[in-house]
Each structure stands twice: as C-alpha cells, then as structure tokens.
Amino acid sequence: MxxxxxxxxxxxxxxxxxxxxxxxxxxxxxxxxxxxxxxxxxxxxxxxxAGVIAGYRAVVDPVALGRELEVLIDVEIYAQDRKTVTAFEKTVSSYEEVIEFRRMYGRPDYFLRVAVSDHASYEAFLTDKLSGLPAVLRLESHLTMKKIKDDS
Structure with missing residues (x-):
C-alpha cells in the first residue's frame, strides 16, 4: 500500500x-x-x-562560512558486516565537513559531499580523518568545475 x-x-x-x-x-x-x-x-x-512538506530550513552560503571548496567522494569499504558498516557510518556522520552522506547500491558503497575551506583543508580531512578509518578500502575524489543546478 x-x-x-x-x-x-x-x-x-x-x-x-x-x-x-x-x-x-x-x-x-x-x-x-x-x-x-x-x-x-x-x-x-x-x-x-501528510509528510509531503517535511520541514523548513535555511540555505546557507558556503563561501560566507569559509567552506567554498566542495568535493564529492566515492568510498568503498572492505567489509559489509553490520558492525563495520555501523561503526563507519557513525564516524563519518559525525564529521562536520561531511554535508551529505549516502549508502549506495553497487559501487561505490558510499557517496560523500564534503565542504571545506581550501585544498589544504581537504587534504587534512582526507589524510587525518577519512583515509585513516579501518573500514576504508578505496577513495575517489571528484572536484566540481561548475555547479549547474542545485535543487537543495
């Protein structure tokens, strides 16, 4: 139904x-x-x-917050057991830099949208936080050339 x-x-x-x-x-x-x-x-x-309107929110300009660099990341993890998945999702969800986090069907296992101030901040996030997680098998970063449509 x-x-x-x-x-x-x-x-x-x-x-x-x-x-x-x-x-x-x-x-x-x-x-x-x-x-x-x-x-x-x-x-x-x-x-x-009816839940059609799920809420209201403010759309915040990332440049005004000093987070103008947005990176899309494909993440594959090495295991699919519940304990590993739960721990990975809880940890990544807690990162302030992660503004969107989705578990995907097929590959990649996860899709992340990350907002940081600059390339050095992104490198620090990737090196110090994301790539150091025990579940991570592979990361692939995608930098946006131009945002054409944003319906968020």
Whole structure:
C-alpha cells in the first residue's frame, strides 16, 4: 500500500513556491497560487501533516562560512558486516565537513559531499580523518568545475 498523497496542480504550485522561498507569508503565497489565505493555509497544513512538506530550513552560503571548496567522494569499504558498516557510518556522520552522506547500491558503497575551506583543508580531512578509518578500502575524489543546478 502506498503512502503517497494525491496532489493537484495547486498543491504542486504551492510546493514550487515554498521550495524557492520557504519564508513566504501565507498571504503572499496565496496570492501567487491564486487562492485566498485560509484555503492556502489549510493546504499547507495538509501537506505538512501528510509528510509531503517535511520541514523548513535555511540555505546557507558556503563561501560566507569559509567552506567554498566542495568535493564529492566515492568510498568503498572492505567489509559489509553490520558492525563495520555501523561503526563507519557513525564516524563519518559525525564529521562536520561531511554535508551529505549516502549508502549506495553497487559501487561505490558510499557517496560523500564534503565542504571545506581550501585544498589544504581537504587534504587534512582526507589524510587525518577519512583515509585513516579501518573500514576504508578505496577513495575517489571528484572536484566540481561548475555547479549547474542545485535543487537543495
């Protein structure tokens, strides 16, 4: 049985605007989607309660934080037993530099997105933290030339 919620064109329009600016007032959002404020607010509450809208957050400029170098890392680990996987995931999740962490099907085993200030900081992260973990078999770093689309 699917937990999917049935969404109409207005719901999609609401989500479109909230994804671009989660701080829109209900009055402004209602105006943009062609509703009056009360039904617009009811729709937002329904989307929140159904889990379609999972939360709201601030999008922070990494340059303003001094973390303008973003590196994508493919990670393969040597073992797949639960103890090793759990320990690896707990450790890597705790690293401040790791801003996205995914377990993958197939290869690589994991995908990481890391944000640091510069190449020296990345080298220190890789050498002192990631490559020193006992589970790590192979790391492959990918530096971004240009970010073309970011829908986060």
């Amino acid at each position: 699917s937990n999917q919620v049935s969404l109409d064109a207005t719901d999609h329009d609401i989500l479109f605007h909230l994804r671009r600016d989660g701080r829109l007032s209900n009055v402004e959002l209602a105006k943009r989607v062609g509703l009056t404020p009360p039904p617009c607010l009811r729709r937002i509450k329904r989307l929140e309660e």
